[in-house]
Amino acid sequence: MPELPEVEVTRRGFVDRIAGARIEAVRMGKPLRWALGIDPQTLVGREVRTVRRRGKYLLVELDTGLLLLHLGMSGSLRFDAVLPPPGAHDHFDLVTSRGILRLNDPRRFGAVVHVEGEDSPLALKLLGGLGMEPLEDSFDFEAFHAGLRKRRAPIKLVLLAGDVVVGVGNIYASEVLFLAGIRPTVAASRISRPRALRLHAAVRQVLARAVEQGGTTLRDFSNIDGHSGHFQIEATVYGRAGEPCRVCATPVRQMRQGQRSTYFCPNCQKY
Numbered sequence: 001m002p003e004l005p006e007v008e009v010t011r012r013g014f015v016d017r018i019a020g021a022r023i024e025a026v027r028m029g030k031p032l033r034w035a036l037g038i039d040p041q042t043l044v045g046r047e048v049r050t051v052r053r054r055g056k057y058l059l060v061e062l063d064t065g066l067l068l069l070h071l072g073m074s075g076s077l078r079f080d081a082v083l084p085p086p087g088a089h090d091h092f093d094l095v096t097s098r099g100i101l102r103l104n105d106p107r108r109f110g111a112v113v114h115v116e117g118e119d120s121p122l123a124l125k126l127l128g129g130l131g132m133e134p135l136e137d138s139f140d141f142e143a144f145h146a147g148l149r150k151r152r153a154p155i156k157l158v159l160l161a162g163d164v165v166v167g168v169g170n171i172y173a174s175e176v177l178f179l180a181g182i183r184p185t186v187a188a189s190r191i192s193r194p195r196a197l198r199l200h201a202a203v204r205q206v207l208a209r210a211v212e213q214g215g216t217t218l219r220d221f222s223n224i225d226g227h228s229g230h231f232q233i234e235a236t237v238y239g240r241a242g243e244p245c246r247v248c249a250t251p252v253r254q255m256r257q258g259q260r261s262t263y264f265c266p267n268c269q270k271y
């Protein structure tokens, strides 16, 4: 599943090229998770101002309204002046004066949704519950710590929920907690201030690094030019059950939390 770093890498890969482009045509493939919500023809002639990101949504800002784009489980975007004719899994083409933005999504859990603005009811429904952005200055430690203190669930699940901070997906949650030396099962509300400080720094560090390196390598993720990232190769605990911890050589352990796999070092992450 594309995570925040992959979405951010995707955004950076085409934002400068598409800004200022005029929409010339919109081609829809099979239905996606949600309907576009507007007659595609009415988008023709509008101008793309910029592309921002909120959580895992890309916000394609038009001179009127915006398109919320989500990659779902298996989506990826391409942007190029010329692309081959759409294939079976290409379900959305935004043809512009600067190139074609194409969504390929074999499983079709992704979506492109038109909204009037970020304060429209649908935008609020999709974006309103999102937590702080980990890579922005607004990711304030005090607010982060306050968010954790309200939650009794295991810290791993609180990070995954995304309502305190967005972007810490399943792979990153294990990596972040290892870096901070925190046991994934500890109640979020019981994390002391010094440990929360380490966690706050770890969230920033792991996600920033993943963006720098081009996002995680996931079977079906490729960036805007069709290349894959390589973060997972360097994972410290994720996917390494039974292998020696890179810090203390204790075998890495795997467990299930909320139907997802968690990896941790029982020695480096004692509590």
Ligand code: ZN
Binding pocket: 245, 246, 247, 248, 249, 250, 265, 266, 267, 268, 269
């Ligand atoms: Zn260890």
